[in-house]
Amino acid sequence: MNNSDQNYVKWFRNAxxxxxxxRGKTVVLMFGGEAVLHPNFANIIHDISLLRSLGVKLVIVHGARPQIEDRIAGRGIERHIENNIRITDAETLVAVKDATGSLRLHIEALLTTGLVNSPMHGSQIRVSTGNFVIAKPMGVRDGIDYKYTGSVRRVDAAGINMQLDYGSIVLLSPIGYSPTGEVFNLALEDVATQTAIALKADKLIALTEDDGLIDEDGQLIRSxxxxxxxxxxxxxxxxxxxxLLRSIIQSGENGVERCHCVSYQSDTALLQELFTRDGAGTLIAKDHKEQVAVATIDDVAGILELIQPLEEEGVLVKRSRELxxxxxxxxxVIKKEDVIIACAALYPYPEAHSGEVACVVIHPDYRNGNRGERLIAAIEAKAKQLGLTNVFVLTTVSGHWFIEQGFVEQSIDKLPESKKQMYNFQRKSKIFIKQL
Incomplete structure (x- = not known):
């Protein structure tokens, strides 16, 4: 087996x-008409097919802004934009229907492709579309009548879930229907957001021109x-x-646990984001009422109170207030209403590009959630910022939990030299290491 094959096998195992x-999770994937026009869109279609094959329940929401602009220009229709919102009169609505209808058929056709020697051979994907989005008119605002421009009134979550349970991919266009039989032009972001919220989706993924969310210094925000x-x-x-930003905020504040932003220009970004540890774009996690934060001097008393019972049991090495x-x-630390309910520490060993995870403690009343996982994730992020390549932990009682978090038991020889010299042979702590 050559190196390329070995690397592939290792990646597959890690994935x-x-x-x-x-598997079995509901994901809403949104992208604009710009993504469909990009040469990489064929690869995105292949990745969508793969996600469905792996058991992901997929709802695709597509936009059509550039296609609508082309139809309007081609028909010589005057363009009306107010407050960055398109006014959709009867003539413009015809262009909207034409553009979105043609684009939906194009995407359906691509999802049906199953040529031999293509990534989608044998996929047999069923695509479901329909009147799942009920809309209402935006009406008159500040004296401006937006006519057939609307917003989402509700999403038929039961109907969509029925199609997802059948194994279909649900494809939604930026179009909604009213109980009076009218058609309304909607924003892609509105449809995607309200659909994710209505379905209680596990993820909302946005395909964007950039690699992800960019900070004020022009740097990619990883998470x-x-x-x-x-x-x-x-x-x-x-x-x-x-x-886009308002869509992420609204989704996160209404129950969607994770949002992702990845580039539609990369042929690996979508799969890399979902199936590798570091991802490729930006991961946005829902805010928790309990906040993860770096400890300050004001937290000393709370940490001492939290760790004291385990110190008395001999599970933790005693720490003085001064230390x-x-x-x-x-x-x-994790705080709930300013009370510390969990803590963990990171002691770097820069010469070995390693860091020790220590004093991982969760209050007994709060051990049923994912607080330990959140703490370890925060510690790992901190370690990466420090340029460390691995973290290790010495424990006498929690080895199995750390194994579940991706740590692997190792011998004392794998410790940094300075830590090795401090190892307490009387405690006989087991050593677990995780590569970052």
Whole structure:
């Protein structure tokens, strides 16, 4: 087996936990008409087919802004935009129907492709479309009648779930229907957001021109909370970016656990984001009422109170208040209403590009959630920022839990040299290491 084959097998093994985690989950995937026009769109279609084959329940919401613009220009229709919103009169609505209908058929055709020697050979994907989105008119605002421009009134979640349970991919256009039989032009972001919320989707994924969300310094944000996305919202931004950010915020605040932004220009970004540890774009996690934060000097008393029972049992090595005050910046805590309910510390060993995870404690009343996983994720992110390539833990009682978090038991020889010299042979702690 050559190196290329070996690397593929290793990648496939590493992807297995993510494949299992995503199976049966509901994902809303949104992209604009720009993505459909891009040469990489064929690869995106292949990836969508693969996701469905792996058991992901998929709802695709497509936009059609450039296609609508082309139809309007081709028909010589005057363009009316107010407050960055298109006014859809009767003549414009015909162009909207034409553009969205043609684009939906194009996407359906691509999803049906099953040529021999193509990535979609044998996929047999069923695509379901329909009147799943009920709309209402925007009406008259500040004296401006937006006519057939509308917003989502409700989404037929039961109907969509029925199609997903049948194994179909549900394809939604930026079009909605009213109980009076009218058709309304909707924003892609509105349809995707309301659909994700109505379905209680596990993920909302946005395919964008950029690699993901970009901060004010022009750098890719790898992961952040919904709270951070709010700080990115700037009225000077282009309208489309504002809509995207507001879509993420609204989804996260209404139950969607994870949102992702990845580039439609990359032929690997979508799969890399979902099936590798580091991803390719931006992961936005829903805000929790319990906040993960770097500890401050004001947290010393709370940490001491939290760890004292385990110190008395001999599970943890005792720490004095003085030592904890000196080392407080090493600690990460979870607070609920300003009360510390969990903590963990990271002690770097820069010469070995390694870091020790220590003092992982969760209050007994809060051990049923995913707080431990959130703490470890925060510690790992901190370690990566410090340029560390692995983290290790010494434990006498929690080995199985750390194995579940991706740590592997190792011998004392794998420890950094300075830590090796401090190893307490009387405690006989087991050593677990995780590569970052």
């Amino acid at each position: 297995a936990p993510y494949i299992n985690a995503h 952040c909370s919904v709270r951070t996305v709010k700080t990115l919202l700037d009225e000077k931004d282009c309208h489309v970016r504002q809509l 904890l005050e000196v080392e407080i910046d090493r600690f990460t």
